[in-house]
Amino acid sequence: MPEQSDAAAGHDKSVDMEPLTRSVGYQLRRAQLAVFYHFIHCFADYDIRPAQFSVMVLIDRNPGLNQSEIAAALGIKRTNFVALIDSLDRRGLATRMSTQSDRRSYALYLTDSGRTLVQELLRLQAEHEARIISRIGIDGRDKLVSLLADVTAAFGGTVIEE
Amino acid sequence: MPEQSDAAAGHDKSVDMEPLTRSVGYQLRRAQLAVFYHFIHCFADYDIRPAQFSVMVLIDRNPGLNQSEIAAALGIKRTNFVALIDSLDRRGLATRMSTQSDRRSYALYLTDSGRTLVQELLRLQAEHEARIISRIGIDGRDKLVSLLADVTAAFGGTVIEE
DNA sequence: TATTGTTATACTCTATAACTATA
DNA sequence: TATAGTTATAGAGTATAACAATA
Numbered sequence: 001m002p003e004q005s006d007a008a009a010g011h012d013k014s015v016d017m018e019p020l021t022r023s024v025g026y027q028l029r030r031a032q033l034a035v036f037y038h039f040i041h042c043f044a045d046y047d048i049r050p051a052q053f054s055v056m057v058l059i060d061r062n063p064g065l066n067q068s069e070i071a072a073a074l075g076i077k078r079t080n081f082v083a084l085i086d087s088l089d090r091r092g093l094a095t096r097m098s099t100q101s102d103r104r105s106y107a108l109y110l111t112d113s114g115r116t117l118v119q120e121l122l123r124l125q126a127e128h129e130a131r132i133i134s135r136i137g138i139d140g141r142d143k144l145v146s147l148l149a150d151v152t153a154a155f156g157g158t159v160i161e162e
Numbered sequence: 163m164p165e166q167s168d169a170a171a172g173h174d175k176s177v178d179m180e181p182l183t184r185s186v187g188y189q190l191r192r193a194q195l196a197v198f199y200h201f202i203h204c205f206a207d208y209d210i211r212p213a214q215f216s217v218m219v220l221i222d223r224n225p226g227l228n229q230s231e232i233a234a235a236l237g238i239k240r241t242n243f244v245a246l247i248d249s250l251d252r253r254g255l256a257t258r259m260s261t262q263s264d265r266r267s268y269a270l271y272l273t274d275s276g277r278t279l280v281q282e283l284l285r286l287q288a289e290h291e292a293r294i295i296s297r298i299g300i301d302g303r304d305k306l307v308s309l310l311a312d313v314t315a316a317f318g319g320t321v322i323e324e
Numbered sequence: 325t326a327t328t329g330t331t332a333t334a335c336t337c338t339a340t341a342a343c344t345a346t347a
Numbered sequence: 348t349a350t351a352g353t354t355a356t357a358g359a360g361t362a363t364a365a366c367a368a369t370a
Contacts (some may be wrong), residue, residue: 015235016223019284020216024294025197026302027310029212030237032194032318035187050191051360054182063177068328073177075192080361082330104369105329122181132186135316136309139188144309147298148189151306154297155196213337230351243337244353266346266351 024151035132042128048121051076055084056118059094059108066105067096093117166253186313192301198295203244204290213238216245218280221256221270255279 020026039050039101048056051074058070071081085108088094093114096106133141182188198238201212210218211237220232233243247270250256258268272280295303 007312015220015227015298016226017220018223019219021311022251022307023287023291024306024310025201025266025291026210026216027307027314028190028194030319031310031314032313033237034319035190038317039187046255049359054188057181058177058179061180062176065177066328069177073179075195075363077363078329079331079363088318098182102274102328106329109190125181125185125187129185129187132313132316136312140309143183143305144186144313145189146366147220147302147309148186148193149183150302151294152189152193152196154294155200157192157196211336228351239339240352241340241354264347264351266344268352 006021013140016098028151038131039123039125039128043121043126046117046121046124048117051084053121053125055088056093056110056121059110060115060118064107066102066107069107088114190313200293201287201290204286205283208279208283208286210279213246214250215283215287216275217243218255218272218283222272222277222280225271226269228269230267232270235253250276 036050043049043053043118054074055070059065059074062070067081068078070085071078076084085094085096089096092111095109095111097109099105099107131140136144198212205211205215216236217232220235221227224232229243229247230240233240247256247258251258254273257271257273259271261267265283282311291303298306
């Protein structure tokens with residue numbers, strides 16, 4: 001999860017942090033921790049973590065994909081995806097359906113209650129993002145998302161061969 | 163450290179990721195993982211992690227601060243800072259000096275070899291950031307850093323009272 | 325042989341509680 | 348009593364290796 005103490009933001013009274021505050025890497029980390037911290041608190045009532053939310057959204061929009069496909073799209077290793085989908089399965093939010101075409105894999109679907117929940121979570125997420133937009137505007141948000149995608153692409157998006 | 167499989171970047175052939183790719187939170191996470199992954203590889207020869215780098219930079223620019231002050235400025239809990247400074251101490255890169263004014267705390271300094279190393283690391287970091295600038299330009303970098311600071315501020319920077 | 329899902333495992337990062345020695 | 352540093356510990360997240368069932 002995120003964050004540790006306070007000062008964090010980077011403008012301490014008397015501490016010179018110049019080489020850090022000017023760097024994309026440092027500001028990226030601080031912003032990600034702050035945003036995820038807030039996100040997690042917004043979703044706490046539903047006991048849903050960011051990774052679980054992203055999995056539910058992807059299954060909702062792409063029903064029938066298997067574990068490897070959903071995991072790969074999110075940059076999650078197959079091996080670490082097992083516990084993730086297990087938790088959604090156990091809570092009755094998602095199901096693994098056997099297919100006749102390939103009996104090694106499962107087609108993933110949201111349950112009715114999973115579909116209901118993901119709609120509510122998407123509303124919560126919109127509120128969460130609204131707090132960002134209220135600060136930097138719609139144009140700022142669009143510009144930020146665009147710059148972040150460029151930065152990710154600059155490093156090949158995260159390449160690891162299993 | 164970061165990332166998991168490939169696709170990651172967010173533009174899979176056939177997977178609809180719209181609600182995620184439009185969100186600051188998701189793009190922030192993907193970008194942070196990609197940047198840190200590259201950062202860690204750049205610094206692998208020196209066996210220095212991002213947190214260790216930030217601590218060395220802060221001690222270098224603010225010699226004589228104590229552990230709580232450096233930790234707070236970086237958003238690291240005092241308790242987790244111990245192992246961090248221990249590793250730098252053990253490697254002869256930083257030292258804890260007793261002070262006569264308050265015998266509970268240590269004033270932190272870089273050693274000669276610590277100072278030499280941090281200069282080299284700052285050069286490496288500049289190369290690392292150059293890769294980002296080559297993609298989005300100086301203006302893009304400045305805009306990104308500014309937007310990230312705004313986003314962090316929008317969430318109070320990371321507030322936790324110990 | 326290669327792939328899908330799985331278990332076991334280890335390492336890093338972060339969090340809380342409780343201790344010690346000073347102040 | 349409050350603070351600085353410390354220890355112990357627990358929980359996420361992420362990494363690798365190896366296996367069974369199936370392709």
